[in-house]
Amino acid sequence: MARDVLIVGGGVVGLFTARYAAERGLSVTVVERGGPADEGCSFGNAGMIVPSHVVPLAAPGMVSLGLRYLLSPESPFYVRPRASLDLLRWGARFWRAANARHVERSAPVLRDLHLASRACFEELAGTIDFGLVTRGLLMLCKTTHGLEEEARAADHARSLGVPATALSAAEAQALEPGVRLDVAGAIHYPLDAHLTPGRLMASLRESLERSSVRMIWNASVTGWKTREGRVEAAVTTRGDLTADEYVLAAGVWSTPVARDLGVSLPMQAGKGYSLTLPAPRRLPHLCALLHEARVAVTPMGRALRVGGTMELTGIDTAVNPARVRGIVKAVPRYLPDFEVGDFDGLPAWVGLRPCSPDGLPYLGRTGRFRNLSVATGHSMMGVSLAPITGRLMAETLAGAPPSIDIEALSPDRYS
Numbered sequence: 122m123a124r125d126v127l128i129v130g131g132g133v134v135g136l137f138t139a140r141y142a143a144e145r146g147l148s149v150t151v152v153e154r155g156g157p158a159d160e161g162c163s164f165g166n167a168g169m170i171v172p173s174h175v176v177p178l179a180a181p182g183m184v185s186l187g188l189r190y191l192l193s194p195e196s197p198f199y200v201r202p203r204a205s206l207d208l209l210r211w212g213a214r215f216w217r218a219a220n221a222r223h224v225e226r227s228a229p230v231l232r233d234l235h236l237a238s239r240a241c242f243e244e245l246a247g248t249i250d251f252g253l254v255t256r257g258l259l260m261l262c263k264t265t266h267g268l269e270e271e272a273r274a275a276d277h278a279r280s281l282g283v284p285a286t287a288l289s290a291a292e293a294q295a296l297e298p299g300v301r302l303d304v305a306g307a308i309h310y311p312l313d314a315h316l317t318p319g320r321l322m323a324s325l326r327e328s329l330e331r332s333s334v335r336m337i338w339n340a341s342v343t344g345w346k347t348r349e350g351r352v353e354a355a356v357t358t359r360g361d362l363t364a365d366e367y368v369l370a371a372g373v374w375s376t377p378v379a380r381d382l383g384v385s386l387p388m389q390a391g392k393g394y395s396l397t398l399p400a401p402r403r404l405p406h407l408c409a410l411l412h413e414a415r416v417a418v419t420p421m422g423r424a425l426r427v428g429g430t431m432e433l434t435g436i437d438t439a440v441n442p443a444r445v446r447g448i449v450k451a452v453p454r455y456l457p458d459f460e461v462g463d464f465d466g467l468p469a470w471v472g473l474r475p476c477s478p479d480g481l482p483y484l485g486r487t488g489r490f491r492n493l494s495v496a497t498g499h500s501m502m503g504v505s506l507a508p509i510t511g512r513l514m515a516e517t518l519a520g521a522p523p524s525i526d527i528e529a530l531s532p533d534r535y536s
């Protein structure tokens with residue numbers, strides 16, 4: 122008989138876990154607090170698939186960079202000063218992890234995860250439509266200093282087997298005929314790709330609903346029943362749900378949900394914004410990151426989405442207009458076909474990234490409960506890593522050995 126699995130959270134990580142677990146013959150239910158067309162973190166993001174991102178957020182130089190940004194109201198990074206023990210502990214752990222040894226250990230793991238995930242996306246593109254474009258990503262640098270920084274990052278990526286090409290301004294322009302560039306140069310990561318997140322979520326949901334997966338919308342997990350090292354039921358606003366295995370994939374809310382079980386999953390919400398131009402003046406062919414501004418620019422069908430900022434302000438979705446202005450003002454500096462006024466009147470979408478202190482996801486079984494697993498903490502790479510996360514989680518649930526070593530991602534590493 123198929124083992125029953127209950128997945129808490131219907132974001133991109135929960136849905137991919139459901140897909141691969143069902144493919145392995147498990148009987149899957151997803152319980153999601155919102156509705157099918159929720160506008161959470163998995164919907165309004167920049168849709169980039171990024172094998173280029175082999176360095177975790179916790180890396181040398183990030184603490185000093187963050188401190189430099191703190192004083193500017195339009196900067197891409199902000200921590201709201203507040204008396205929070207969780208924030209202090211998270212900050213101390215981030216600081217301890219932001220070193221060269223951590224990067225050296227984590228980069229091969231992230232590379233393997235990203236490349237395997239990209240392969241899953243390519244395979245999936247044959248069965249469902251989500252606007253996959255595999256032309257690579259341009260890291261656009263406005264300054265020679267920025268270009269030198271990114272050239273070093275490209276060397277590091279290449280040393281790990283991730284292709285990257287340094288381009289002059291003219292070479293970058295030749296690769297991107299869709300818009301004019303005003304940059305010092307760029308790095309091209311040919312294995313990066315992009316997709317349309319809303320379409321991905323809708324296609325995944327529809328394919329799950331057509332399969333044996335049961336989706337329970339508008340139901341929130343509010344507590345748990347446990348006995349002798351096992352979870353017996355999830356208590357929800359629509360009654361108790363029982364299963365043989367439970368997977369926590371509730372994004373940044375996994376922390377409070379896990380706390381109810383006595384499981385410690387330190388995370389901070391990394392708030393970001395995006396704005397989508399439905400009919401842009403010009404449409405780039407490739408997705409791009411504006412290096413100095415930390416802004417993402419992604420063509421999605423005929424639309425163009427720009428996004429950015431990382432604000433640690435707690436679980437709070439209030440829009441800070443100065444930071445949204447910071448995103449909008451960066452675009453014409455790199456892409457002079459656009460004007461700040463192009464974005465007038467567009468609503469700013471808000472998303473909360475689930476950020477672990479060491480920049481690595483939490484993935485695997487917990488030691489505290491034999492039948493509880495965790496799949497979260499992907500920070501700015503949750504879309505990119507969602508398929509491989511789902512596949513690894515399905516392997517775990519089916520009792521198969523993981524196809525990639527996930528020891529470094531243990532959800533117990535801060536217990």
Ligand SMILES: Cc1cc2nc3c(=O)[nH]c(=O)nc-3n(C[C@H](O)[C@H](O)[C@H](O)COP(=O)(O)OP(=O)(O)OC[C@H]3O[C@@H](n4cnc5c(N)ncnc54)[C@H](O)[C@@H]3O)c2cc1C
Nearest residue numbers: 130132133134154166167169342372393472502503504505
């Ligand atoms: C501006 C911005 C740009 C980004 N760009 C990219 C990008 O280009 N590439 C990339 O890879 N990533 C990107 N990200 C990050 C990515 O969006 C996230 O990492 C990813 O969406 C996280 O997915 P998730 O499924 O873990 O969490 P979520 O999408 O947050 O899903 C968790 C779900 O759990 C549900 N839930 C919570 N609590 C409960 C409960 N108690 N009971 C039931 N359900 C519950 C929530 O309603 C939610 O639907 C970006 C993020 C932002 C903000």
